[in-house]
Amino acid sequence: MKKLKFLIGIATAAIIMLIPGCGLKTDDNIYKQFINDELKLDGKTFSEIFSFMQEDFDMDPTTFYYDVDEDGKDELLVSTFFYGYNIYDVRDGKLVLLDCGDGTAAVCGVYEGNGHVYVSHSDFSHAGRKLLTLTRYDKNGSVIETITINAEYWDSENDVYDENSDFTYNGQKITMQEYENYMNSYVFIDPESEKAKKEN
Numbered sequence: 001m002k003k004l005k006f007l008i009g010i011a012t013a014a015i016i017m018l019i020p021g022c023g024l025k026t027d028d029n030i031y032k033q034f035i036n037d038e039l040k041l042d043g044k045t046f047s048e049i050f051s052f053m054q055e056d057f058d059m060d061p062t063t064f065y066y067d068v069d070e071d072g073k074d075e076l077l078v079s080t081f082f083y084g085y086n087i088y089d090v091r092d093g094k095l096v097l098l099d100c101g102d103g104t105a106a107v108c109g110v111y112e113g114n115g116h117v118y119v120s121h122s123d124f125s126h127a128g129r130k131l132l133t134l135t136r137y138d139k140n141g142s143v144i145e146t147i148t149i150n151a152e153y154w155d156s157e158n159d160v161y162d163e164n165s166d167f168t169y170n171g172q173k174i175t176m177q178e179y180e181n182y183m184n185s186y187v188f189i190d191p192e193s194e195k196a197k198k199e200n
């Protein structure tokens with residue numbers, strides 16, 4: 001009887017290990033270790049990567065979780081406010097940087113719309129232009145779709161666009177109404193968004 005109980009115990013442990021949910025826990029632990037400076041990425045701890053936040057802005061980064069690549073597992077998003085998000089994924093048990101911003105001319109964000117989730121790079125803060133590039137990734141970090149939605153109004157004295165400004169969607173000329181319809185069809189994802197999680 002003791003032997004049977006032991007075998008049942010082994011079988012139960014084996015089954016628990018095979019449940020995919022346990023794999024998710026491992027990814028979450030990797031994100032937590034990274035946030036707690038217990039795991040380095042390219043030789044740098046979380047505190048070292050984001051030390052500029054305190055130095056430049058006297059702020060700490062905020063973190064949240066969202067399924068950016070639509071594979072059913074959440075990625076870690078670190079918001080740096082002015083440059084947007086650093087987005088981290090776990091691939092084959094390893095932490096990787098999926099995407100991040102490049103200064104204030106390519107702020108990194110996440111949008112949902114068109115039935116999918118997109119990583120964005122945008123320039124909404126400089127004069128004469130509103131540029132948005134949406135990139136859809138698969139779970140391996142490969143780009144499967146890119147969309148550009150731009151408004152340009154370099155001659156505008158008040159720095160606002162009007163019907164005569166240049167609007168393009170994937171390089172094709174569109175009207176101001178079409179531009180606004182496209183922009184309204186994508187919703188920006190932040191820590192307060194419905195499917196965003198503060199803790200995993």
Ligand SMILES: [Ca+2]
Pocket residue numbers: 066067068069070071072073074075
């Ligand atoms: Ca995911």
